[in-house]
Amino acid sequence: MQESASNTPEKEVKVIISHRKAVLRRLYKNPHVVVGATIMLIFILMAILAPILAPYDPFEQVPARRLLPPGSEHFMGTDNLGRDILSRLIFGARVTLLLSFSATFVGGALGTLLGLVSGYYGGPFDSIIMRVIDVFLAFPGILLALFLVTMLGTSAMNILIAIAFFAVPTFARITRGSVMSAKKLEFIDASRAVGATDSRIMFVHILPNIMTPLIVQATLLIATNILVIAALSFIGVGVQPPTPEWGSMIEGGREFVGRADHIMFFPGLFILCVVVGINILGDGLRDALGPKQTK
């Protein structure tokens, strides 16, 4: 039955359609991809257009308007210093998205490079890299980031480094695994036979073929990073006030819980929404780009 299952007419049809077209088709036909990408785009636009969208100056403190509940003038209320929460949230998207995207990109690129070289050459170099990576993987979750920020100090750049660092081991591992299996493919031998250099084989032949899991991983990592950034700010080692940042806004609202819940409620809601969006997108990409699964 294995044979007949793998030869269901459904699949034969799929093979006929050209690969690229099929991928694109699967992307825009996948409701997860569409919904997730839309949510993410909304937040990106919000970050870009923050000065236009924000009704108030996010830093302006109006003592007379402290702790106002959500109302017609302040849609999401004001905080203990009389700042407009909605405006701070809109500007906060800039900090969070910029940090999480760039950290994912930097860490992802570095990890991919390490994994590519390590998996391609193998040998003692590979062993050393992998042992070092094992060491860093021994620090679970935000511990490593917390650790690095403590070491380096809490500037935005250091937070970026810390979070990017966090991505390196995972990417290196995934890339290395894919490279090792891609290395065995015949077309790699073929290109070597016609005299391609190692770097050409790595970047032109192998890398494009292993992008799918990396793209999915990067997407999910952006989501994780948003949570990590917020968590670091929450425990006081992340983005420092008065910069509007969602995690530190939750921390700031903590002592007013019971009196002015909205201060901490809305930042959490924003985090939840953007992370849900990115996770949906990640799920969709995995389904749409990944190996076709049986339904």
Added chain:
Amino acid sequence: MNELVEKDVILEVNNLRTSFYTDEGEVKAVNGISFSIKEGSTLGIVGESGSGKSITSLSILQLFAGTTGKIIDGEILFKGENLLEKTHKEMMKLRGNSISMIFQEPMTSLNPTMTCGEQIAETIRTHQKLSKTETKLKAIEMLRLVGIPEPEKRIKLFPYQLSGGMRQRVMIAIALSCNPDLLIADEPTTALDVTIQAQILELIKNLQKELGTSLIMITHDLGVIAEMCDFVAVMYCGKIIEYTDIRTLFNSPKHPYTVGLLNSVPSHEMDSDEDLKIISGTVPSPYDLPTGCLFSPRCPHAKAVCHESMPELRVHEDGGLVSCFIYEHDKWQEER
């Protein structure tokens, strides 16, 4: 052949239709087929992958859990009772007990986390009220029956510790452990080495004789058909296009597709100077079936009429059934 005619029909399938539902639409995997098996005899169902032969076998036991497969029409009479009218519970009682099945992939058809003994015992326990020791003894006996040496030791082994041939023997032991009246073997030897294939076929044949089981042999391999079967149904795109006894099939195949199939396999029974070539083209997509005869796009003899309407399965003068206009002389001659 005559002695078989005397016996009762154990399974009769009438106008069976099974469909799968995918994003692209409905796939009529089995599209109105009928056949029957007499007690103790062997029916072969032959066809390429995608012809619906495996789906036919799954339809008999209604093994569609986890898929979108659904029987939409027809009847399956087992000992005169329509299986399609049975409740879930009644079907459960039949499966593995009166009708059992062997699958193609011995590597993946056994549960990797259970010992072989457990997997045989499970079937026995499900259908028979035996004590623990009796069940174990029965499992050992079944392993011995399928020719596994030292069965007392082997029952403790996990599937990964056995070779493909051994695993298929274990599958056969599971399938026969409750003395079924009907055994359905779905490509039981396709995944095995050639030498092992012969052994497994021999084993199935001997056990069938010994236990008097009726057998449906599903395969794409005409060699297996020649070896095992009394009757053959040739399937193409969810339909039976030729249905006859084994001798007629090999001596004078009727349908151009059958002729093509026979011709594509080197066979000592065939004249070497026969003029037919390997079947050209590919099996059509189920989402885009040709109009008229399903084989017409690939048929070397196709005429206008073949592209217009589907020939019915008719009785040929030698007793077999065939669905081809060549044998409907009135229509065929008109064309000329």
Added chain:
Amino acid sequence: MLVFIIRRILQTIPVLIGVTFVVFIMLHLMPGDPAVVIGGEAASPETLAQIREDLGLNDSVPVQYFRFLSGALRGDLGMSMRNRDRAVVDEIFDARFAITVQLAVVSTAFSVLLGLVIGIVSATRKYSIADTGLMLFALLGLSMPNFWLGILMMNFFAVTLRILPTSGWGTWQQMIMPVVMLGVTGTAVIARMTRASLLDVLNQDYIRTAYSKGLAERKVIFKHALRNALIPVITVVGLQFGGLLAGAILTETVFAINGLGRLIVQSIANRDFPMAQGAILVVATLFVLVNMIVDITYKIVNRRIDLN
């Protein structure tokens, strides 16, 4: 199998040594003089000299590392900078270690139980309303900043309803909110993993074989499918446990639980670096050991790997 277990245990040793090195070097990678970093800009030369003396900063770095490593092996992680009579090891192991491990273990148990139930229900009722609802729930759990959830719960159950205590650890009432907060991500991950794994297994040939034997659906799922489906889930549980150790930092902060996580945060805030180093080292070591155990368990359970 025995060879694998021994090899896996031996592999852990260089990793642990690497971990001690990273934790050790933390102090030396900080920009500036470690003594100034610890003592603060305003510290007097005497204080700085004292700090250097206490931490042995006057020796060369390799000597210092060797001292740190051999100390760690003997169970000596130095003295707290804040309270000079308090050994780091005592502070960690007197009560805090046990509290954090309890928190992590109970949360893991909670995540595994709830996650499995959700995953199984979802997979067996694929595409039903229950499945959609549960998976939405899992998605929310996965995407939620859990400290936010913790504060919301605290506000609702402890402040508004007054049915649960706001903070602390020990009684079962005190455990509920921290365990939920800490376990929510793990629950979501395990639920999604279980569902995916079970759906995958339900498509396997041996499941059809099981049905063909005449087994009832319940038996097929629990006896045949689940056994196989849980194998990949084991790995996730191990990783989750590590995540929980790190997550405890947030949970303990929100609910004022005096465990290792809060110790790390407080030590960092107080610039008590030997204490922070010690606590981080203990958490990382625990994580490495748990992963080792999980790997070995996985290997034992997944006997199929032997062949391939």
